[in-house]
Amino acid sequence: MKKYLLQSIRLTVVLLVLLCGAYPLFLSFAGGFSKGKGGGEKIMVDGKVVGYALIGQSFTKPQYFWGRPSAVSYNAAGSGGSNKAASNPDYEKDVQNRLDTLLKYHPYLQKSEIPSDMVTASGSGLDPNISEQGAAIQIKRVAEFRKVNEKTVADLVAQNTEHPLFGLFGPSKVNVLKLNVALDNLKK
Amino acid sequence: MNTELFGIIATYLLTVVLAIPLGIYLSKVFAGEKVWTDFLKPLENGIYKLSGINVKEQMNWKQHMKALMTINLVWLVYGFFVLLQQDKLPLNPDGNPGMSPDLAFNTIISFVVNCNLQHYSGESGVSYLTQHFVLMFLQFVSAATGIAAAVVFFKAFRDKTTTSLGNFWEFFVKSITRLLLPLSVIMGLILAFNGTPTSYQGKDQFISLQGDTVHVSRGPAAGFIAIKHLGTNGGGWFGANSAHPLENPSYLTNMVEMIAQVIIPIAMVIAFGYFIRRKKLAWMIFGVMTIGMLLLLLPTLSSELGGNPAIAKMGVSQATGAMEGKEVRFGPTASAYWSTVTTIISTGSVNSMHDSGMPLTGLWQLLGMMINSFYGGCGVGMLNYFIYLIIAVFISGLMVGRTPEFLGHKVEAREVKIAALITLLSPFLILAGTAIAAYVFTNHGGAAWAVQPKTWLNNPGFHGFSEMLYEMTSSNANNGSGFEGLGDGNTFWNVSTGFVLLLGRFLPIIGPVAIAGLLGAKKFIPESAGTLKTDTLTFSLMTFAVILVLNALSYFPALALGPLAEYFTLFK
Secondary structure, eight states: OHHHHHHHHHHHHHHHIIIIIIHHHHHHHHHTTSTTTTSOOEEEETTEEEEETTSOOOOOSTTSOOOOOOTTTTOTTSOOOOOOOTTOHHHHHHHHHHHHHHHHHOTTOOGGGSBGGGTSOOSSSOOOEEOHHHHHTTHHHHHHHHTOOHHHHHHHHHHTEEOOBTTTBSOOEEEHHHHHHHHHHHHO | OHHHHHHHHHHHHHHHHHHHHHHHHHHHHHHTOOOGGGGGHHHHHHHHHHHTOOTTOOOOHHHHHHHHHHHHHHHHHHHHHHHHTGGGSSOOTTOOOOOOHHHHHHHHHHHHTTOOOOSSOHHHHOOHHHIIIIIIHHHHHHHHHHHHHHHHHHHHTTSSSOSOOOOHHHHHHHIIIIIIHHHHHHHHHHHHTTTOOOSOOOOEEEEOTTSOEEEEOOOSOHHHHHHHHHTTOOOOSSTTGGGSTTTSOSHHHHHHHHHHHHHHHHHHHHHHHHHTTOHHHHHHHHHHHHHHHHHHHHHHHHHHHTOOHHHHHHTOBOSSSOOTTOOTTTHHHHHHHHHHHHHHSSOOOOSSOGGGSOHHHHHHHHHHHHHOOSSOSTTHHHHHHHHHHHHHHHHHHHHHTSOOEETTEEOOHHHHHHHHHHHHHHHHHHHHHHHHHHHHHHHSTTOSSSSOGGGOOSSOHHHHHHHHHHHHHHHHTTOOOOOTTSOOOSHHHHHHHHHHHHHHHHHHHHHHHHHHHHHHTSOOOOOOTTOOOSSSHHHHHHHHHHHHHHHHHHHHHHHIIIIIHHHHHHTO
């Protein structure tokens, strides 16, 4: 028993060096050559960081495309979903409220045009994407507010739509932050 | 829609295509045969030398278990104190506080037992030091512990009669150097170049496009996320686990993470067959496990893709399925697939919030964890399945009126008793644990504790009961996923699940290894006309029936009270 104890302690120390020292340091070094240099890819406007490509942010102003509801209000110092059950009556009220708000700002919409991702909270609370349909329903509002042609905005949405992996796997989606940055660039 | 289905079909096929050669490779590694990774031998010899280990020393099953328990005890003590003191130690750029004793108790047990139940959030509850030197370290070594224990079990059936079952340290170290570490490096690089952070910088701050100040938690997460899946651990770097966009940035990484968590459990089944030179048996076991997986996966897909009827009633379109708690870049199909594999295998990482899934999805998730051997966790999946095999052999033996045999060794009273006790342990821990929690919740809801029991649940009614049942089931299965709405960061849950975790890990390792050790030491009986063959279709069906009957008998009442009752309320 004593022999095993001594061996266990020594083996633990050796493995700590290998697995917690060498391994992550190597990855950290290699990650320095990635797009975000290991710190996460940032989006810049006029030399200033306005966000992370992968982290969704809160958009509430009418000139922007809006993202999904978030249980953590897009505070990226934390993360998480609502954890509301499908059968929870309070949850139904939440969804109904979000639906009503959407309809208020988009009076031209039929309910059946609204995709569920626009009225449900994401798992991380930081979802950077919305569905293609989620973007499509907002085009008219954004175009009206910015006083630009609807076609121009629709083209921007199409340019910022990410298609399935290799055209085969997974859903299509729109990165809200990248789309909004592109919208702002339109003016200039 | 179709692209979402193609995505999971491709994921599964790729998993199997990679797992088969990996399994053959593993059987050679542990048999000491020549493999292309032998260039790592000097590294291993260095590790043995520095640790004072002589791998030529043969151990019997008891010595194996002593070594296993001793080193696990060392990790428990080491990790507990580091978690308590993390605020005073370096590599804490965000200035996170030390853990309370009950939280440290729960966390260290949870990571030592390969569960990774997390009653803290990664962003605010741990430092970079504890993420790496305690949690990630344990993700490697707890997976290696499971694999090494499974190899001991393999070894008992390779030779006709034997008590020398190899050297525990050798199996353990090789699991890391020949399997977990190389695969983690590859996967860590894939993640790093697809957006997961690797640098040690602390929290960042910026002004968002519409002018809000935003803080972003980061950290060297890529390596952690690689081993969290390969080792079927599941604990997340961030609170939202693999739903977090930095932890799982794209559909590609999502596929990689889904493949990574299933590949070693399948490879271990293949390795078993090649190692004991009974390939047909391995394919039969693989077949049973795969059918089991499909029987859980297909209804899960159907329940998630159907969407939430309450939302459908409002008139909103759910073209791809239920979206609450899910990410747009994965969609409901890949989230449903993930929720099945993460629960049948004891990973417990999530890419969607299980608490917000549809009622029947919860049912299949719970059942997957209760069975816990459709592939199952790293190494331990095979050990769990072995217990079902012994029970099936025993019952079949009774049916034909012969002394049951398994692979040429008589299965007698002692072995069957151990198997029966291990089989009973899971329902006991899950049901008694849930019963105590439900009792405290209903009868002592107002107890003057820091967190009052009546505030535990995030959802009312049957689903609230499911939250407690899920937590206990996940702990016993060493899974680690949760219905995260449960307020589990308090003394009651930290302590109660801590004990369930410990018992649910070590007894189901010691039990099967003991049976294998006892059987391996018995006289070998050559096959004859009267031998019960274990690699036939009939016997595989028998095993499947045993798994089904045992679990249905144990858990049906609890499942009826939780997800089934919720289903009938929602779909009335």
